[in-house]
Amino acid sequence: MTKGSDSAATALAALADPTRRQLFERLRSGPRAVGELARGVTVSRPAVSQHLAVLKAAGLVRDTATGTRRVYEIDPKGLGAIRAWLDDMWGGALESFGDELEKEELNKKDSE
Amino acid sequence: MTKGSDSAATALAALADPTRRQLFERLRSGPRAVGELARGVTVSRPAVSQHLAVLKAAGLVRDTATGTRRVYEIDPKGLGAIRAWLDDMWGGALESFGDELEKEELNKKDSE
DNA sequence: ACAGTCGGTAAGTCTCTGCTTACTGTAAGC
DNA sequence: GCTTACAGTAAGCAGAGACTTACCGACTGT
Secondary structure, three states: OOOOHHHHHHHHHHHHOOOHHHHHHHHHOEEEEHHHHOOOOOHHHHHHHHHHHHHHOOOOEEEEEEEOOEEEEEHHHHHHHHHHHHHHHHHHHHHHOOOOOOHHHHHOOOOO | OOOHHHHHHHHHHHOOOHHHHHHHHHHHHHHEEHHHHOOOHHHHHHHHHHHHHHHOOOOOOEEEEEOOOOEEEHHHHHHHHHHHHHHHHHHHHHHHOOOOHHHHHOOOOOOO
């Protein structure tokens, strides 16, 4: 654990892909099997499997084997990592230009 | 505006790149000029310019021309878009397996 | 036991994008 | 006015990754 921001990076990269985001958002309405997920998407079933593997590696989903079926559900871990990172960012962002934002500061000096 | 989740998608994709994230995080400590940003990174200055353009398109940064210098600062718009999307996701995630999480439901029936 | 279904893996292709080296334009200093 | 620094743009290359088809293993039902 470099800092925990590493898992946020992985999760961020995983959700950058539109198809992956679509699958993930689909899981919001509850756990679903792979085939079921594949049926609602334009890409092939193996592609879905690969995407789910990425999401799983990022801690965004969790799978449970039930017979030959494999049911995927949302894992809050990944989402939590992003949220933590985001909150950290927010702090810096506000600090960097909060309500005491003075444009004067920009063209006043060339710093050092 | 499909729903506003579109801008979240762009911002998410922008922050998926490590170099871009590094630049963005660097801006947390205050506005900086392009050359200054380029100096702290392994890639070339033009690469930095390109990355900043992507971040700008995603509403994550804002630039101000000061003479020949171009100062970049964090724009809360993009970060806000991600946060909104994330919050929306959280709702679904909790709903999908909140504290009433019953594994029974998984292997009970094959749905329809 | 055999056929069918479900789903992950392998191997290959093709696009997308991050990076580089030019080059151009613009503002500032002497 | 000429040179020098800053920064965006163009063009081209090379690696990453998203997708496909083909294959294989595992469990289910009759």
